[in-house]
Amino acid sequence: EPEVTQTPSHQVTQMGQEVILRCVPISNHLYFYWYRQILGQKVEFLVSFYNNEISEKSEIFDDQFSVERPDGSNFTLKIRSTKLEDSAMYFCASSAQGVGTFGSGTRLTVV
Amino acid sequence: RKEVEQDPGPFNVPEGATVAFNCTYSNSASQSFFWYRQDCRKEPKLLMSVYSSGNEDGRFTAQLNRASQYISLLIRDSKLSDSATYLCVVNIVDSNYQLIWGAGTKLIIKP
Numbered sequence A: 001e002p003e004v005t006q007t008p009s010h011q012v013t014q015m016g017q018e019v020i021l022r023c024v025p026i027s028n029h030l031y032f033y034w035y036r037q038i039l040g041q042k043v044e045f046l047v048s049f050y051n052n053e054i055s056e057k058s059e060i061f062d063d064q065f066s067v068e069r070p071d072g073s074n075f076t077l078k079i080r081s082t083k084l085e086d087s088a089m090y091f092c093a094s095s096a097q098g099v100g101t102f103g104s105g106t107r108l109t110v111v
Numbered sequence B: 001r002k003e004v005e006q007d008p009g010p011f012n013v014p015e016g017a018t019v020a021f022n023c024t025y026s027n028s029a030s031q032s033f034f035w036y037r038q039d040c041r042k043e044p045k046l047l048m049s050v051y052s053s054g055n056e057d058g059r060f061t062a063q064l065n066r067a068s069q070y071i072s073l074l075i076r077d078s079k080l081s082d083s084a085t086y087l088c089v090v091n092i093v094d095s096n097y098q099l100i101w102g103a104g105t106k107l108i109i110k111p
Helices: none
Strands: A005-007 A010-013 A019-024 A031-037 A043-050 A053-057 A065-068 A075-079 A088-095 A106-110 B004-006 B011-014 B019-025 B030-038 B045-050 B055-057 B060-065 B070-075 B084-092 B099-101 B105-110
Touching: A005 A088, A010 A019, A019 A031, A019 A088, A019 A106, A043 A065, A043 A075, A043 B099, A075 A088, B004 B084, B011 B019, B019 B084, B019 B105, B030 B060, B030 B070, B045 B055, B045 B060, B070 B084
Parallel strands: A010 A106, B011 B105
Antiparallel strands: A005 A019, A019 A075, A031 A043, A031 A088, A043 A053, A065 A075, A088 A106, B004 B019, B019 B070, B030 B045, B030 B084, B055 B060, B060 B070, B084 B099, B084 B105
């Protein structure tokens, strides 16, 4: 069964540093998403991406965040100047249309 | 009022019992509805979509009540492996991409 692959599975970074979370969506999918889930809280939408541009973004997705599809396979989330409250699980998802298939997530810990 | 509300539980249910939980949504323009399952520290996985006519998949039955703005999930003959958090997810009509997530209902099946 096709999978969405995320790397790394766990990232520890110092406050103020930049991190890049990587995702390889399912190959024939056209829509890409990032979500985050702070421990014990609900899943929150960050951004969706289609046709090489952002389709929608939430209030959480401010100037600190950016997404890129640098090549035909990867989809990245960059978080600049990380804060303690950015610590969360970050899930990538992709879809042909409609709901997405989720990757196993990257646990980001900001110390 | 929260956009998507669920009883957080936990629901403690003996193996073999039937359990049901509801999810209410506030936006009457909501178009698509889903139940996801999330195991501890894992990614959400689509359990089933919820259609206007209701749908059934083995021991699982999902219903939609548009008039009262809620969806339900019924699990029959519950198994130990059904223990998880069940997330209600809603997609609104003017947004093709953004999914609104409930905080989840925790289900614990006891032997």
